[in-house]
Every structure is written in C-alpha cells, then in structure tokens.
Amino acid sequence: MDGLATLADATRRAIFEHLVRRGPLAVGEIAGAFPVSRPAVSQHLKALVDAGLVTASSAGTRRVYSVNPEGVSALHRWIDARWQQVIDTFERAARTEGAVMSVSAIPAVRKTRTVPLGVEAAFDLFTARVGEWWPTATHSIHEEDVKEVRLEGRVGGRMVEVTTDGREYSWADVLAWNPPQRFVLSWHPNLEPEAASRLEVTFRAVEGGTEVVLVHSGWEEFGERGVVLRDNYEGGWESVLSRYTAAV
Incomplete structure (x- = not known):
C-alpha cells in the first residue's frame, strides 16, 4: 500500500x-x-x-x-482488511487450541433471513436505518420513552437508544465494521451491564437478494445466567428480525 x-x-x-x-x-x-x-x-x-x-x-x-478523502478511505479499507485477516487467523488458531469453543460452551443463537434487496441496501437498512424498524416498545431499556435508536457506523462507535428527554443509553460497542458484508458488536443493553455478549451479522449476495446471518454468542460471560439469557434471545431475535423483514 x-x-x-x-x-x-x-x-x-x-x-x-x-x-x-x-x-x-x-x-x-x-x-x-x-x-x-x-x-x-x-x-x-x-x-x-x-x-x-x-x-x-x-x-x-x-x-x-x-x-x-478518497485516498484516505482507500487506506482505511486496506488497513481494516489486513486487521480482519489477522483476527480471522487468530480465531482459527484459538479454535485449534480449544481456546474458543469447548464441550461446555453454550450454543450461539443463529438466525438466517433472505431478503429481496441488494447487499448494500440490506446492510444499510440493518445499520444506518435501524431506527426505522427496531421494536423499541418491547426491545429497549426505556421502552415507550425511546425516541430514537442509532448505530454509529465505525469501529469504536456505539449502538444507542435516545429517550424523549434527549438522554443516550448505550446498547453495544462496534468491534468490527466491514460494510456492506459484516459488523460485530459487543452487546450489553442494560443500565448497568454486568458483562457483554458478541453479536455478529453478515450479509451475502444470493439468488433472490441477500442472505442475512445473525450469530449471537458469548453467553458464558454471564455465568449461570448465560443459558437463560441465551434462551430469551432465541425468541427475542425472532421478533426483532420479523420487523426487519417487514421493513424490507
């Protein structure tokens, strides 16, 4: 480069x-x-x-x-791609050594949807336009008092809810941002988070549109509560993704 x-x-x-x-x-x-x-x-x-x-x-x-700006963006994309290769290599090595998954690991929540949109449009709707479809009345911290949901599209950014009185509450931190193929969040939507899980969403062009795959893992971080939380999110993501597909 x-x-x-x-x-x-x-x-x-x-x-x-x-x-x-x-x-x-x-x-x-x-x-x-x-x-x-x-x-x-x-x-x-x-x-x-x-x-x-x-x-x-x-x-x-x-x-x-x-x-x-175009040259700087190209440099930024190149660096992001190199870091992604490093991370992927590390994850493969960690799995080989048994450091990531073990027989006692709690299975991840995995959801797949195919939507009749191009990859870029599907990614944009899920991220930049998340506030248009996210069910804040049932899936937020302050429910009916939520005015806006926003996902900041950059590594180090946040996913936040904004209440009607203008206060912001963080749900997640952006760990990886590779539009329009993938993003990863450290997920902790609580007023006083005790731990964080890992949410990864990928977008892949398929016949008829885009395959969207959501993988929610890292439940072991919550100790004994991990299994219960995982089961709650199993159904919770069904409700959330139904709003996403309806918005499509």
Whole structure:
C-alpha cells in the first residue's frame, strides 16, 4: 500500500497531519510550520499527491494542497482488511487450541433471513436505518420513552437508544465494521451491564437478494445466567428480525 509507505517518513507524516487539521493550505503556509526548507516541503507534498493521500489545485497564482478523502478511505479499507485477516487467523488458531469453543460452551443463537434487496441496501437498512424498524416498545431499556435508536457506523462507535428527554443509553460497542458484508458488536443493553455478549451479522449476495446471518454468542460471560439469557434471545431475535423483514 503506497499510502503507508509514504507516511513512513516522519516529516511527511507530520505534513499530512497538519493538512488534516489546518488544510487546505499553500506550500508557503505549510513550510512555515516546519523546520525544513520550502523545496523539501514541496517534495514531500509531491510524494503525498502521488500516493493519492493529498490533492493539489490552483487558486490564482498559488498551488493549494488538501487531504484527499478518497485516498484516505482507500487506506482505511486496506488497513481494516489486513486487521480482519489477522483476527480471522487468530480465531482459527484459538479454535485449534480449544481456546474458543469447548464441550461446555453454550450454543450461539443463529438466525438466517433472505431478503429481496441488494447487499448494500440490506446492510444499510440493518445499520444506518435501524431506527426505522427496531421494536423499541418491547426491545429497549426505556421502552415507550425511546425516541430514537442509532448505530454509529465505525469501529469504536456505539449502538444507542435516545429517550424523549434527549438522554443516550448505550446498547453495544462496534468491534468490527466491514460494510456492506459484516459488523460485530459487543452487546450489553442494560443500565448497568454486568458483562457483554458478541453479536455478529453478515450479509451475502444470493439468488433472490441477500442472505442475512445473525450469530449471537458469548453467553458464558454471564455465568449461570448465560443459558437463560441465551434462551430469551432465541425468541427475542425472532421478533426483532420479523420487523426487519417487514421493513424490507
């Protein structure tokens, strides 16, 4: 990935970060912020432009540099994909060693639905538009007092409910975000969560639309209550997914 190699240089990386915070800027404005010559700054900017991380445009007699959102997005996707490979490799190794699953593990809740939508549309409805169909009256913390449900589409984001008085209550944290194929949440929809389970939803193109697979696992984290919780969610996800398919 050219972007990573380009940012390996400390000065070049500092120039790029300066553009993120202050840009768009002309060469002279950028050079004034660093203890290097203007020609050296120009060379660093050329490397950033060649790597697709920065764009250059003319403004009168000046050449103005800006961060290229498309280049940054491409770099972000590449990094996400590499991390996903690392995580997948770790999970396979952990299973081989018996560290993930054991004979005493509580089975995951697994639900599959096929919806007549393309993968991107199915993913968008489940995530960005979750507030349009989620049954807050029966599946939320504050039930009738919930005004909105929102899923923040990024690693580190949250799934939250917003009450009618504007307060936010977290249901989950986003562990993995790979649109439009997959997302993973650390699931803990309680005022004072004692533990968290793991919710993974994947989207795959099939004949007739998209296959949506929901896998809810990690019940062992709740100790003796794990089996009861798992059985409650077995039926609970049926109700929730019926609203999703109806929205389709």
